[in-house]
Amino acid sequence: MTALLPLGVFVVGCESNSDILAWELEQRSEWKHPSAELSRLLREACFTQLPRPGSWREPPLLQRVAAALATHHFAVLDDFLPIELVRDFRSAAGRLHKEHMHHGTVHVGRTTAYDAMEMAHENLAGVAEESQRWAARGDFLVNIAEGDPREPIMCRLTEELDALVSRLKEGGFEGGPREVSARLQAATLREDIMVAVYPGATRGRYLRHVDDGRFAVLTCLFYLNEGWEESDGGHLRLYMPGRSSKDIKADILPVANRLVLFWSNEDNPHEVLSTLRDRFAMTVWYIDAAQSLEKFGLEKLAPSRGERLNPVAPLTLVEVLRLCGQAARGEGAPLGAGLWGGSVADPDLDLDSVADRILQRRALQVPAGIHVS
Template sequence: MTLTDARLAADDFATDAIDIDQLAEHGYVIVPNFLPRSQCSALYDYAQQLAPQAWQQAGIGRSDNYTTNTAVRQDKIRWLSAQEPLENAYLEMMDQLRVQLNRELFMGLFDYECHLAHYPPGAFYRKHLDAFKGRSNRILTTVFYLNSEWQEADGGQLVIYGERGEVLETVLPEAGKLVVFLSDVFVHEVLAGLRDRFSITGWYRLNTSIGGLVDPTS
């Protein structure tokens, strides 16, 4: 079964699996089984079979400040596109979740962008924020994991920190698990792992278009 074949099942997960109250109260939520194993496997197999040239070295910053720095970030990424059927199925599902979040939390989320992320063994992403207050239209971060049979000893955990630097969560990147958190609130990092680690990281954004240009540089 592919994600495209299972789209109706995905509709149910997208609308029912998120604890909206948890997200509203704490600013983040962890959903252990957002998608069933068959759909995770389809996405995992798809990511694994992509040619090397389909990936690019991930960077930090945006626009004129964008740069690659492997001392900070070592993953490779591929932005999802509606032109690829499997990628589009995931994008459509997450857009349904956007509608639900807007309906229940009045967040005014305008669109969603996301990429596949591949962390080879030993790769990491140091502590960072996904957005800075007043300087980005990224509102909610989502991370969805594709890795089957992942164990604590494999490493690669997502660590989420509180406002005083305390560890709030250490998340094992297990297949089917979705993490959602406020982009400009939670500092987080990805620890080095011992295995190839695949995920899909995305952001729900506000509409800050000017003169028809969405998300203009500043």
């Protein structure tokens, strides 16, 4: 027996194992939708229609974005880039999907409901055809680094995002809340762009989670889907703060040229609702550099495989290391030990030569796949 839930989620084999169906129904019964009043307030405070691409630079608009982040933990900017560029991104994302994407993986080991569900039901999930499998996460993705020969155009997005984040970090525009600038100070590194597609054929979705595993401070999502309708599904659903919150804050359509910014921690548990059309997005995470260096050392700055961390322009790599060293000395933390000559917190370490060595190593890398021996 197969259950077909709203927006086309399939649950097959219900007669032999009803747990998944029970879990799906329970989730739906626990969702608490926002009142019409709250939705109206959030739409007014957090959604900004830019008069033209790039106009976020105007202080009243920057102030509005900062106020939304400070008060409601997220901000939405429409018409962020010239539409021709967004169309070029979409074409590039389509090519990347055909040739380079791999399945997004659920990271087992975190205490999320879907990890347990996924593990408990491997067998059940295995019996269905690909298009009918129960899955916690249904996206395909690829990371694109600066200078990536596959689709170098994608980095036009990070140029604009780095400018926006740096400006929010500086703060100081009239009336702008200090909190946003303070929270962003740590975010001196960012990951490569992640280009993702959630296929309509498999009702792609990504169950509720928090983006904090990678020491992300801010999540930036940029959507590429022209002509997207409510009935296509694939909303980004934001929940009220709290890891297991079931109180829905906002359902955001992934329409083309829309940028969504939100704090990556428990302020914003979120999920992607299942989609009926192929849904393309570009994601960039801004990372707490000191925390990342403390956990991973310098390895992620010039990794031998996988995505890498990059200084947030206009910061240079040596400036980022210096800021992290200062932060670590302040807290007495052993930072970046192990690679390229010790801890960046050591005042005797020559950070210029450490940065040079990292940059040389980066220059040797072929960004497509980033494999160095």
